[in-house]
Amino acid sequence: MSALEMLGIAASLSLLAGWRLYATVLAVGVALRFDWWQLPAQLTNLSVVSHTWVIAVAAVGFVCEFFADKIPWLDSLWDSVHTFIRPVGGALLAFSLISPSDPKMQVIFFLLGGGMALLSHTTKTGTRLLVNQSPEPVSNLVTSLAEDATVATGLWLTMTHPLIVAGVALVAAGLCVWVIRLAWGLLRRQVKWLAGTS
DSSP, rough: OOOHHHHHHHHHHHHHHHHHHHHHHHHHHHHHHTSSSSOGGGGGGGGGSSSSHHHHHHHHHHHHHHHHSSTTHHHHHHHHHHGHHHHHHHHHHTTTTSSTTTTTHHHHHHHHHHHHHHHHHHHHHHHHHHTTTSSSSSSHHHHHHHHHHHHHHHHHHHOHHHHHHHHHHHHHHHHHHHHHHHHHHHHHHHHHHHHHHH
16 A cells, blocks of 8 residues: 555544544444455554444444534534544544554654544534524534535545545645634624624
8 A cells, every 4th residue: 555545544534533533433443343444454553443342432422422413502512522532533543554663654643643633623613613603403413414424425435445535635624724714704703793792
């Protein structure tokens, strides 16, 4: 497997972990457990997520997150708690891709993974804060289901087309930066408006 493919897998798994950490770990663990994803020799360290206890914990987290993410404001509370969890999870996923015999690359992938997971988590959190301003609950549900579909598609691409996913991850990271800037601008305008009316 080429370095670009490994980088693509690391970036993709980390980005997806920033949106749905438990779903990402669960899907990868189950795919590896049942040999639906054949890992190249360089990536066998990732098989740690196929351990029974890791799958069980990820499954419980996935169920909790799936329902918490569909309820307005509970999703933002869940996201705020996971600000300290998702980036670390993304960093550890990327870290586990590299053999311990190459500690320099492990550190690089750890930093890359943490940064990508933080980027997508920040995008998700900011977007949800804006969506939660809407008085009706449908937009929240639609947004959450769209995120579920995005993560499922991203996981499929990661496992089947690692070279393509490198480009997709790069575009997704760029979109995350754009959405964060947009959300930040909207929040600043709203705070100014609220300050002006009080």
